[in-house]
Amino acid sequence: MLQNQLETLILQALKKAMKKGDLPKIPLPEITVTRPRREGQGDYSTALPLQIVKPVNIALKEKGESKRSPMQIGEVLIKRLPPAAFLERAELAPPGFINFYLSPGWLAQQAGAIVQQGPAYYRLNLGQGRKVQVEFVSANPTGPLHFGGARNAAIGDVLARLLEHSGYQVQREYYVNDRGAQMQTFAMTLWRRYQQLFGLDVEIPPDGYPGAYMIDYAKKIQATYGDTLLALPEDQVPARFRELGLAIVLDELKADLALMDVHFDTWFSEQSLYDDGTFARVFAILSEQGDLYEKDGAVWFRASQYVGGNRDEVFVRSNGEPGYFASDMAYHYHKFIIRGFDWVIDVWAVDHQNQAKRLPPSMKAFGVDPARLTIVLYDLVTLKRGGKEVKISKRSGDIITMREVLEEVGADAARYFLLSHSNEARIDFDLDLAVAQSNENPVYYIQYAHARSASILRKAREAGLEPSAAHLDLLTCPEEQALLRKMLQLPEVVAQAVERLAPHYLPHYALDLAKTYTQFYGHCRVLSKDPEQKDLTQARLMLVQAAKLTLSYVLSLMGMTAPESM
């Protein structure tokens, strides 16, 4: 990344200035280079002179020399700045900024480099092959995914995509909570619905799942098994219907998630932790370490010694059932110790914030550095219809499913909308508004820019014109240069999104990029029949191709389609 290269150059300049005696010796500061917001402040900027003016003057005073201003320090740094191909000049700006300008010629050449290297041009190697698991969605498998799950799916999937493109080896996992009380209730509701299909006068359990989808599940069982299951011995009912129901729900989840182009590598069963001895092993380890104790008939995990504070966690409930903390501990033991992930990212809704705070420090019980477990919290999605809130919970029975919303607004628009908010922001999603505004949705603007570039390239081919890197130096007009600059910003955006695990940088950048492209499109005619314009046309075609590739790349990072025509 240019940003990093610049930081290195500035550091070299500082070291050299100190070595040559232009500046007194001071401890090396952290160099930060930013992109200024305004025009005329360069492509990059650093406030280093302002940052070091104090230590510099202290050092000068000790040597009995007179004080320097930030501007004087900046002047020295610029003088000592090593040359670089991408850099045209560095300018001093009051009260002590150094602004860097990219070389227009170098910029123009990047159009060729981007096309030649393809997406590899943008790929980063932040991860250096480290194994990271992104676990997301993981909604209870007791019904269809509601729209809140769609946000989890969008965030998790895009994080996975970002990490993949940044040199990590990524596994996407869905944690299936296929044990515990809610699973039991689910199985019994299904059983009753099944019986009802044959006219039996039975009620679903009082705390059961009232939603109509349960009837659909029962019908699926009926379609396969007819009435044969009515004769099932009562003691076999829960296990059998749990198994049948789970299979149906998982199939449905997979199909629904596929609508959003979300796919998992592994579907990890919670129950398997108990079947394969992982839980027993974790219990033994913690027990041996003295991390477990009994109180009020329950087994407690001494979380306080790892997390701090004085609160411990119920490990095995007084009814003998392991609690969620126990499952989470066993599950993460499996992730780190048995499967050996270097880094694990769990994507959770904000209502799990307490657990999110307590689980990572608890990893110390396994000798695992808590920094290897990152929990990404996102706020909930509130659905509205015509300004009125619609409940999306499963328990109320009447839920707005992810599938419904996707069918109404489309996967691309839904993804864009869900991604464009920062994780911490609550989302108000008005379905009526979303449908009404779908034509003004930024997602179409971005895709339109891509379709237009595809169209130009098609027309060029028909006219026998090909992109060429022979005269890229002709790409000097402001719109062309602005487009090149914007494209080169992509790696920085990706790096920032990865660093902060914040996918929302992507949609904002994508909109920016599309806007810059469309301005170029409006101001710089690409195809020309004038033979004298051939060199410029070919250079611009190269730029169009590079822009198309960049647009399609950022769209793919967001899991969105890049249409060739609209």
Add this chain to the structure above:
RNA sequence: GCCCCCGUAGCUCAGUGGCCAGAGCAGCGGCCUUCUAAGCCGACGGUCGCAGGUUCGAAUCCUGCCGGGGGUGCCA
């Protein structure tokens, strides 16, 4: 009570120390014989919840307060 998140233009939201605060949408004024007008150009629009503090510099960091949401030992 304590803890976490949010409060920025009419609306939806970006912007986590840098030089005069941004975008989309809505509204206003221009632009279709030229590569897709799902577009372009221009103008309008803000006490960055409030009050202090730290800093050369604060929407951004700290403290307090107000408003909204969430969490808080046997649901996950």
